[in-house]
């Protein structure tokens with residue numbers, strides 16, 4: 593939703609779910625962890641009144657713990673924090689996210705090694721999704737980094753049933769690379785919002801993932 597018209601968020605959300613989107617990816621940025629500022633819990637709360645869609649919140653903030661309760665109460669569905677901000681308190685974070693009824697996920701920046709998330713996937717209270725950033729976090733419309741696919745391949749081999757999300761620069765020209773590496777949750781902002789027929793792009797992305805899953 594980073595590429596949506598923020599002044600018409602509810603109608604943009606309806607537009608995307610009608611076009612076939614399964615989830616709405618909500619980029620929460622604090623102007624500190626990343627040099628951009630977007631939305632927070634009040635806007636998620638407002639949007640929740642207009643849609644039943646899964647709100648997949650991606651926390652690009654320095655203190656994700658501060659956002660758990662507000663976002664849980666606002667009706668967020670998934671809460672994905674960055675490992676770079678949470679090396680010392682991820683266990684507490686995951687536990688509190690689950691208590692708030694949200695699905696915990698962990699994200700990693702391009703320069704962060706994949707090994708840093710293994711403990712979170714293997715924990716007693718594990719994260720349920722790993723988000724592999726395929727651009728530097730902060731802005732939409734950047735170029736996909738194919739070299740991040742090594743991380744996706746390693747994760748898919750190690751954890752066959754894990755949800756692996758890729759985020760940044762995904763669209764018709766990059767989806768096959770991500771899908772064949774093993775990604776099954778695809779975030780697409782500019783390629784969908786910028787398309788003359790967004791429904792066609794969404795269906796192309798889905799088909800690519802389903803085809804790759806059949807051949808795995």
Ligand SMILES: O=C(CO)[C@H](O)[C@H](O)COP(=O)(O)O
Nearest residue numbers: 729730732733760761781782
């Ligand atoms: O987390 C993000 C940026 O930090 C966005 O989710 C991501 O960039 C999606 O936008 P696009 O598809 O335009 O690259």
Ligand SMILES: [Fe+2]
Nearest residue numbers: 619650759779
């Ligand atoms: Fe994102």
